[in-house]
Amino acid sequence: MPEASVSSPTAGRRLDPWERPDARTYVRIANVSKQFGGFTAVDDVSIDIYRSELFALLGASGCGKTTLLRMLAGFETPSSGRITIDDQDITHLPPYERPVNMMFQSYALFPHMSVWDNVAYGLKQDGVGRTEIRRRVGQILELVQLAPWAKRKPHQLSGGQRQRVALARALVKRPKVLLLDEPLAALDKKLREQTQFELMNIQDEVGVTFVFVTHDQEEAMTLSTRMAVMDKGRVMQMGTPTEIYEFPANRFTADFIGSINMMDGTVARLDGGRAQVAVSGFDRPFTVAVDPATTPLRQGQPVAVAVRPEKIAVHRDTGQAGEHPNLLRGVVRDFAYLGDASVLRVDIGGGRLIEVTAPNTRRALKREIDWDDPVVLWWDPEAAVVLTA
Numbered sequence: 001m002p003e004a005s006v007s008s009p010t011a012g013r014r015l016d017p018w019e020r021p022d023a024r025t026y027v028r029i030a031n032v033s034k035q036f037g038g039f040t041a042v043d044d045v046s047i048d049i050y051r052s053e054l055f056a057l058l059g060a061s062g063c064g065k066t067t068l069l070r071m072l073a074g075f076e077t078p079s080s081g082r083i084t085i086d087d088q089d090i091t092h093l094p095p096y097e098r099p100v101n102m103m104f105q106s107y108a109l110f111p112h113m114s115v116w117d118n119v120a121y122g123l124k125q126d127g128v129g130r131t132e133i134r135r136r137v138g139q140i141l142e143l144v145q146l147a148p149w150a151k152r153k154p155h156q157l158s159g160g161q162r163q164r165v166a167l168a169r170a171l172v173k174r175p176k177v178l179l180l181d182e183p184l185a186a187l188d189k190k191l192r193e194q195t196q197f198e199l200m201n202i203q204d205e206v207g208v209t210f211v212f213v214t215h216d217q218e219e220a221m222t223l224s225t226r227m228a229v230m231d232k233g234r235v236m237q238m239g240t241p242t243e244i245y246e247f248p249a250n251r252f253t254a255d256f257i258g259s260i261n262m263m264d265g266t267v268a269r270l271d272g273g274r275a276q277v278a279v280s281g282f283d284r285p286f287t288v289a290v291d292p293a294t295t296p297l298r299q300g301q302p303v304a305v306a307v308r309p310e311k312i313a314v315h316r317d318t319g320q321a322g323e324h325p326n327l328l329r330g331v332v333r334d335f336a337y338l339g340d341a342s343v344l345r346v347d348i349g350g351g352r353l354i355e356v357t358a359p360n361t362r363r364a365l366k367r368e369i370d371w372d373d374p375v376v377l378w379w380d381p382e383a384a385v386v387l388t389a
């Protein structure tokens with residue numbers, strides 16, 4: 001009888017950089033802080049980034065993400081802490097001695113130079129030979145699909161093309177790490193969405209580690225392998241886009257990423273992998289699936305029940321909703337039709353509004369649910385999370 005084979009959980013799928021057998025930290029930010037006078041811009045931040053990652057620093061203006069990027073680039077020096085790239089301590093190295101290159105938000109192209117000369121400029125400054133410059137510039141322009149536009153000036157290009165020139169100029173010097181400051185901010189929405197996929201494909205082909213700053217949640221979710229969500233100079237949570245969105249570690253991350261409904265309450269009962277959370281104004285507690293190993297709870301503990309709008313089922317109230325562990329009744333007070341989905345704000349009493357996102361899966365001129373309709377809402381225990389911080 002042949003021996004049974006045991007498949008690996010990663011068999012048949014592409015491994016993320018941190019899952020590979022040879023995985024090791026490539027960029028290490030260790031207990032880094034930065035003060036400007038009495039103001040702390042970055043506060044004891046530690047981040048490990050792996051080779052070939054596309055890592056995002058995400059947060060609102062003033063959260064410290066750009067200061068952190070500038071310390072990686074060498075434009076600012078940490079007040080304390082250490083930064084290494086490929087085991088080389090670069091904490092106090094000047095920018096020109098670091099194995100990094102930076103792509104600025106403004107692109108900073110030379111307007112009087114052609115695409116070719118813009119891309120070749122850094123190699124010429126480094127004293128690279130003409131033959132090698134021709135080879136490397138030709139290769140990178142092919143990669144970013146700009147070879148036919150090599151003789152054009154920046155003002156003769158579209159916004160997306162200028163963005164790719166800036167990317168080519170940064171990559172042609174073959175940095176170990178490419179730093180990007182709001183790389184797609186100057187593009188309109190449709191072009192930004194298209195360029196996101198182009199950027200991912202280029203990064204995958206060249207294999208360079210990307211670290212980019214953005215305030216755009218959708219951009220971070222789309223582009224990054226992992227991200228660090230920052231606030232007031234600190235990392236609030238770090239993980240993959242799925243981990244950050246589906247399993248927020250605290251109220252700030254839950255509220256900052258996407259839309260979420262939060263209801264404050266207390267733990268009424270714990271039963272294995274279920275927590276019963278009592279919320280003032282409701283007849284019965286909400287049931288939430290919890291992992292005692294990662295979210296230890298105690299009876300009477302103040303918590304919040306958090307559930308994303310798209311996790312909530314909504315139907316017109318006919319009086320026969322059936323049995324669901326988290327069932328609410330309410331009235332539609334606001335309605336927005338977005339094409340692929342509709343957003344409803346449902347008054348569930350006590351001055352509370354629950355936001356629901358319902359996908360429009362059928363073509364119809366008449367809405368199934370509209371303003372002022374009575375509705376029932378429910379969600380599975382696994383759809384919500386319990387937040388303790």
